[in-house]
Amino acid sequence: MKDTINRYYNRYRDDIETIVQKIHSTPELSEQETMACKLQVELLENWQFDIQKKYKGIDTAFNARFGKGRPNICIMSEYDALPGIGHGCGHNLIAGVALGTGIVLKELIVKNHLKGCVTVMGTPAEEKRGCKIDLLRAGALEDVDLVLMAHPSDHATSQSMEEAGVMQFLIRFKGRSAHAAAGPEKGLNALDAVRLLFNGVDAWRQQLPETCRIHGVIKDGGKAPNIIPDDTLAEFYLRSFDSNVLLSMKNRFENIAKGAALMTDTTVTVEEISHSYKPGKPNNELNKAFMKLADEYGMKPEWLAPSRASSDFGDVTYEVPAMHAFFNITGENKEIAIHSKNFTQCAASAHAMEQMGKTIKILSQIGFMYLTRKAFRTKVLAAFPFGKKTKE
Numbered sequence: 399m400k401d402t403i404n405r406y407y408n409r410y411r412d413d414i415e416t417i418v419q420k421i422h423s424t425p426e427l428s429e430q431e432t433m434a435c436k437l438q439v440e441l442l443e444n445w446q447f448d449i450q451k452k453y454k455g456i457d458t459a460f461n462a463r464f465g466k467g468r469p470n471i472c473i474m475s476e477y478d479a480l481p482g483i484g485h486g487c488g489h490n491l492i493a494g495v496a497l498g499t500g501i502v503l504k505e506l507i508v509k510n511h512l513k514g515c516v517t518v519m520g521t522p523a524e525e526k527r528g529c530k531i532d533l534l535r536a537g538a539l540e541d542v543d544l545v546l547m548a549h550p551s552d553h554a555t556s557q558s559m560e561e562a563g564v565m566q567f568l569i570r571f572k573g574r575s576a577h578a579a580a581g582p583e584k585g586l587n588a589l590d591a592v593r594l595l596f597n598g599v600d601a602w603r604q605q606l607p608e609t610c611r612i613h614g615v616i617k618d619g620g621k622a623p624n625i626i627p628d629d630t631l632a633e634f635y636l637r638s639f640d641s642n643v644l645l646s647m648k649n650r651f652e653n654i655a656k657g658a659a660l661m662t663d664t665t666v667t668v669e670e671i672s673h674s675y676k677p678g679k680p681n682n683e684l685n686k687a688f689m690k691l692a693d694e695y696g697m698k699p700e701w702l703a704p705s706r707a708s709s710d711f712g713d714v715t716y717e718v719p720a721m722h723a724f725f726n727i728t729g730e731n732k733e734i735a736i737h738s739k740n741f742t743q744c745a746a747s748a749h750a751m752e753q754m755g756k757t758i759k760i761l762s763q764i765g766f767m768y769l770t771r772k773a774f775r776t777k778v779l780a781a782f783p784f785g786k787k788t789k790e
C-alpha cells in the first residue's frame with residue numbers, strides 16, 4: 399500500500415510543492431485569499447475534480463469533488479496568512495496536504511474502482527472569522543462522512559487534540575467627559591469601568607476550573623489625561639473545554655461588566671463578535687490510525703495534552719468523525735514558536751516539504767482504509783459521540 403501511495407504522490411509532488419511555495423511567497427490575509435484559492439481550484443480542475451467556486455456564497459471558499467456515492471471523504475484546506483508575518487501559521491502547507499491527499503485518493507478510487515468520493519474543501523479565514531462555521535451552517539457537511547486535515551506545528555507530530563472552545567466579546571463603556579482637573583465632578587469615568595472590569599475578572603479567576611482561560615486588552619482607554627474618558631473599549635476572549643461552562647462564563651462575564659458600569663454610573667454594551675468556536679472533540683480511532691502511521695513514517699509522533707488554543711475546526715468535530723492532526727516542521731529547534739517570523743521561514747523549508755509529503759501519505763492511507771474497510775468505518779463511527787447523519 400505504502401509503495402502505491404508513494405508512486406501516486408511522486409507523480410504530483412512538483413505541482414503541489416510549487417503551489418505551496420507560491421502561496422507562501424504571496425501571503426494573503428483572511429477573506430482576501432483570491433490567488434491561493436485560484437491556484438488550488440485550477441489544479442483540481444486539471445485533475446478532473448468537479449468544482450464549485452465561491453462555495454456557499456463565500457468568495458474565497460471552494461468545493462472540489464471526485465467520484466460517486468458514499469462515503470464522501472473531505473480534506474479541508476486553509477490558506478490565509480497573518481498580518482505582518484505572512485505564513486507564520488503555515489497554512490500554505492495545509493493547502494498542500496489537502497491537494498496531495500485529494501489527488502492520491504482520487505487515483506486510488508479510479509485504480510480500484512471504488513464507490514465513494516473525495517472532496518477537497520477550501521475553508522478561508524481561519525485566522526479571523528472562522529469560515530468553517532459559515533460553511534457548515536450552510537450545509538457544506540451534509541453529504542460528507544469524514545473530515546481529515548493536518549496542521550503544521552512547532553511541537554512534536556501529534557494526534558488531533560482536544561481543543562478549547564472560545565467566545566469573543568467587545569465591551570464598550572459610555573460615560574461623560576469633563577476637564578480632569580478643573581471639573582472632574584461633572585464627568586463619568588468610562589476608563590474606571592474598564593479597570594473595574596479587569597479587576598472583577600481577576601477576582602473571578604480563582605473560582606474557575608483550571609483549564610479555563612480569559613484574556614483581554616484595552617482597545618481604547620481614552621484620549622488624554624486631562625479629559626475624563628467618556629467612551630472606552632475592551633476586547634476579551636473566554637475559553638473552556640466544556641460548552642456549558644463556556645455559556646455560564648459568558649453569563650458571569652456580562653454580570654461583571656454590568657457591575658463595573660454600575661459602580662461608575664456608566665452604561666455598558668457587551669457584544670459577541672465573530673462566531674463562538676465549540677470545544678474540539680477528536681475521534682480516537684482516527685487518532686490511533688494517524689499515530690501508528692506517523693510512527694511507521696519515522697515522524698516520532700507524541701500524544702500531546704489538550705490544547706488551550708481554539709480553532710473553527712472544533713465545530714466540525716460535532717458534525718462528522720473528524721481529525722485535525724499536527725505535523726512538526728521545526729525539527730530539532732525548540733525555540734521556534736508558531737505565529738512568528740521564524741515559523742514563517744520554516745513553512746517553506748525542505749524539511750517542511752518532506753513532513754508535508756509524509757502527512758499526505760498518512761491521510762491518504764486513512765482515507766483509503768475508510769473507503770475500503772468496513773471494520774475501520776464501524777470503529778470510527780462508534781467513536782463518534784454525536785451520532786448524526788453519517789452513513790456507513
Ligand SMILES: [Zn+2]
Nearest residue numbers: 487489524549
Ligand atoms: Zn493555523
